[in-house]
Amino acid sequence: MPVQKRILLRTLNLDGDRQADLSVHGGRDKAVYAYPSEHYAFWKRELPGVDLPWGSFGENLTTEGLLEANVHLGDRFKIGTAEVAVTQPRLPCFKLNLKFQRDDMAKRLLASRRTGFYFRVLREGEIGAGDEIVSVHRDENLVSIADAMKIYLGDPESAELRKRALQVKYLSDSWREELSAQV
Numbered sequence: 001m002p003v004q005k006r007i008l009l010r011t012l013n014l015d016g017d018r019q020a021d022l023s024v025h026g027g028r029d030k031a032v033y034a035y036p037s038e039h040y041a042f043w044k045r046e047l048p049g050v051d052l053p054w055g056s057f058g059e060n061l062t063t064e065g066l067l068e069a070n071v072h073l074g075d076r077f078k079i080g081t082a083e084v085a086v087t088q089p090r091l092p093c094f095k096l097n098l099k100f101q102r103d104d105m106a107k108r109l110l111a112s113r114r115t116g117f118y119f120r121v122l123r124e125g126e127i128g129a130g131d132e133i134v135s136v137h138r139d140e141n142l143v144s145i146a147d148a149m150k151i152y153l154g155d156p157e158s159a160e161l162r163k164r165a166l167q168v169k170y171l172s173d174s175w176r177e178e179l180s181a182q183v
Contacts, residue, residue, distance in 0.1 A: 006128035009082040011121050014060055028120055029087045029172035035059035035116035036067050042114060050100070057109070058096065059116060063133060068146040071117060074139030074168040082125030083136065085170035089145045089152070090115045110153075117145045120170055141167045151179065 007014055012031050035057045043052055054062040061079075068089070075086045092106035092115065099105070109115060141164040151158040151165060162179050165171060171179075 004129055006080070006126050008124065009079070009084075009121055009127050010124050014127075029174065030118040031121045032060045032084060032119040033058060033090060033116060034061040034063050034066065034119060035090075036114070037062050037064050038067060039112075039114040039116075042112070046108070046112075047100075056099075057116065058099070061133075066133060068113065068115065068117065068149070069144055071145050072139045072141070073143045073145070073148055073165055074141060074170045075135065076122065076137040076139075076170075077119075078134045078136050080125050080127035080131045081123075082121060082127055083123040084119035085122055086139075086145070087118050087120045087170055087172040088175045089117050089148050091152070113146065113149050115145070115149065118172070120172075139168055139170075141165065143168060148175075 009032065011028065014032065037054070040052055040054075040056075043050075043056075071086055073086055073088065077084050077086075092109045094106060096106045096109060097103055102108075143161055143165045147158075147161045148165060151162050155161075162182060166176065166179050
């Protein structure tokens with residue numbers, strides 16, 4: 001549900017947003033989930049008749065101009081008075097199926113590669129609807145969220161991407177562990 005007032009972005013989540021199962025949701029590396037507003041047009045075509053207000057995919061932030069192809073693991077952004085870093089793509093779970101009342105929704109989101117991504121909060125601060133998300137650092141390893149999905153989905157040409165991803169300072173611990181096991 002969209003929030004119109006300013007709220008605190010904290011290390012583990014946004015004020016008023018509690019994750020039920022921290023073993024798979026939230027935590028330091030997945031404190032904030034961002035989903036591009038541009039994807040809503042695609043889903044409106046894919047899911048005719050389904051009401052899709054902002055936040056429909058469970059995102060904390062519905063963004064504009066931050067797409068999986070141009071956002072990189074480790075990129076840092078300023079939002080309001082907070083600073084965040086990109087840690088990993090979202091990997092949808094069965095709860096998305098429940099929300100949409102479809103057995104295939106998580107699979108469809110993953111297949112579309114319109115997954116969005118997670119932020120780690122580097123500096124707590126206050127944010128609000130309409131705040132500009134300003135790039136403050138582009139990670140030098142240049143592994144986009146789209147590239148990270150290639151690695152995850154087993155693209156045979158992703159070995160070099162995997163090596164670069166492992167160099168990203170703010171790569172989530174779970175992805176670092178998974179990618180290290182693949183080397």
